[in-house]
Every structure is written in C-alpha cells, then in structure tokens.
Amino acid sequence: MKRFVFLLGAATGYVLGSRAGRRRYEQVKSAAGAVWRSAPVQACVDAAQRGLDAATPRIQRAARRFVGYVGEGTQNLSERVTVQADDLQTRVTDTAEDLRRRSEDLRKRSEEQLEELRRRSEEQLEEMRRRVEEEVERSREASAESLIRAGDLRDEALDDLADDADEMLEPDDPRR
Numbered sequence: 001m002k003r004f005v006f007l008l009g010a011a012t013g014y015v016l017g018s019r020a021g022r023r024r025y026e027q028v029k030s031a032a033g034a035v036w037r038s039a040p041v042q043a044c045v046d047a048a049q050r051g052l053d054a055a056t057p058r059i060q061r062a063a064r065r066f067v068g069y070v071g072e073g074t075q076n077l078s079e080r081v082t083v084q085a086d087d088l089q090t091r092v093t094d095t096a097e098d099l100r101r102r103s104e105d106l107r108k109r110s111e112e113q114l115e116e117l118r119r120r121s122e123e124q125l126e127e128m129r130r131r132v133e134e135e136v137e138r139s140r141e142a143s144a145e146s147l148i149r150a151g152d153l154r155d156e157a158l159d160d161l162a163d164d165a166d167e168m169l170e171p172d173d174p175r176r
Contacts, residue, residue: 035041
C-alpha cells in the first residue's frame with residue numbers, strides 16, 4: 001500500500017513537474033507535503049493502518065484456507081487428469097491394436113483375393129489357348145480339305161480338257 005501511494009505521488013509529481021516547470025513543481029511538492037502531513041490525512045492513514053493490522057491475521061487465515069482448498073482441488077484435479085490420461089492411453093493403445101489387426105486381416109484378404117484372381121486368370125487364359133488351338137486345327141483341316149477339293153476340281157477340269165482336246169484331234173466320224 002505504501003509503495004502504491006509513493007508511486008502514485010511520484011507519477012503525479014513527474015507529470016505536473018514536466019508540464020509546469022521547476023518552480024511550479026516545487027510549489028506542488030510543498031502543497032502535497034503539507035496535505036500529507038495534515039492531521040486529517042494522517043488520522044485517515046493511521047486508521048487505515050490499524051484496520052490493515054487488525055485484518056492481517058484474518059486475511060492470512062483466509063489465504064491459508066484458500067491455499068488449502070486450491071491444494072485439495074489441485075490434488076483432486078491432478079488425480080482425475082491422471083486417471084483420464086491413463087484411460088485415454090489405454091483407449092488409444094486398444095484402438096491402435098484394433099486398427100493393426102484390421103489392417104492385417106484386410107491385407108490377408110487382399111492377398112487371398114489376388115491369388116484367386118490370378119488362378120482364375122490363368123484358367124481363363126488356358127481355356128482361351130485351348131480354344132485358339134482347336135480353331136487353328138479346324139482352320140488347317142478346312143484349308144487342307146479345300147486344297148484337296150481344289151486339286152480334285154483341277155484334276156477333273158484337266159481331264160475334261162484332255163477329253164475335249166482328244167475329241168478335237170480325232171476326225172469326225174460320221175457314224176457318230
């Protein structure tokens with residue numbers, strides 16, 4: 001309290017002194033000193049000091065009780081925070097473990113599905129190869145049959161031509 005009054009007086013003096021000059025500052029200083037030393041002001045200061053002195057033990061007891069309440073509250077809060085932090089840590093750990101298990105299950109299922117897809121693809125590819133080979137074989141047989149048929153037709157045409165050529169070379173027999 002004394003520091004506050006001192007600082008207030010010093011600040012007031014500084015402001016007034018800087019605005020009014022040194023002589024005015026001295027006047028204000030002496031007037032403030034006279035007011036401060038006056039009997040009514042000193043009676044008020046003494047009364048305030050006695051009130052503070054009388055209230056100090058009660059204020060100290062109240063402060064101790066407050067510190068005790070705060071200490072108990074802090075202890076309770078600390079315990080609750082610790083329990084909640086432990087609970088949170090357990091839940092995070094459990095969640096992380098659950099996610100790891102799910103991830104592993106998903107990876108295994110993906111691998112199994114990929115393997116099944118590979119197997120089916122190989123089966124389908126093998127089936128397509130078989131069908132292509134059958135079609136190629138049918139095409140070869142059809143080509144061979146067509147060539148044989150073309151050869152037979154050629155032979156027949158040549159035979160017909162040879163017969164026609166023989167007839168042309170032979171004189172016409174009137175008996176015929």
